[in-house]
Amino acid sequence: MATTAFTFCPRDGTRLVLTRIDGRERPTCTVCGLADFTHVQVGSNAIVEQDGAVLLVRLNYGPRDGHWALPGGLVENDETTEEAAVRETKEETGFEIALDGLLSVWLRPGFPILVVNYRAHITGGSLQIAPDEASEARFFPKAELPPLDEIAWPSAVHGLDAWRAYEPPRP
Numbered sequence: 001m002a003t004t005a006f007t008f009c010p011r012d013g014t015r016l017v018l019t020r021i022d023g024r025e026r027p028t029c030t031v032c033g034l035a036d037f038t039h040v041q042v043g044s045n046a047i048v049e050q051d052g053a054v055l056l057v058r059l060n061y062g063p064r065d066g067h068w069a070l071p072g073g074l075v076e077n078d079e080t081t082e083e084a085a086v087r088e089t090k091e092e093t094g095f096e097i098a099l100d101g102l103l104s105v106w107l108r109p110g111f112p113i114l115v116v117n118y119r120a121h122i123t124g125g126s127l128q129i130a131p132d133e134a135s136e137a138r139f140f141p142k143a144e145l146p147p148l149d150e151i152a153w154p155s156a157v158h159g160l161d162a163w164r165a166y167e168p169p170r171p
Helices: 081-093 156-165
Strands: 016-021 024-028 039-052 053-059 072-073 097-107 113-126 134-141
Touching: 039 081, 039 156, 053 081, 072 081, 072 113, 081 097, 081 113, 081 134, 097 156, 113 156
Parallel strands: 039 113
Antiparallel strands: 016 024, 039 053, 039 072, 053 134, 097 113
């Protein structure tokens, strides 16, 4: 059987069987028809802007300890990507934000994760770093961003590249 998160149907408990759908063998329920497509993790980041600079947090856990990241994280199953970006930013930095629009989307195939990057601005709160996630946070002007080898995730590099290239609409 193909690598899958499910062996049994999450709807009715029937053992899934391989069925050819859209050119691939996919675990499928013979009772209700549920097909187990690839499970993609979804992440959401905020590119928080202030005076021409972007907010980054320095991680203090896991293999990316000491690296810089955009405020963000995985989307919970009861929230939207927008809600996740706002929640994660508040949890990690103490800042309340408003989103200014979708800036970019990044996908890593293989071990799939899809990350959305939103432009945002601060609407309230004060800098309060979550000590279990970050050791510091600060704003970086475009010309002073940390080098690539100090950025924690490829999705953050992609988001920062999009931010650097962004030009607001002209009147």
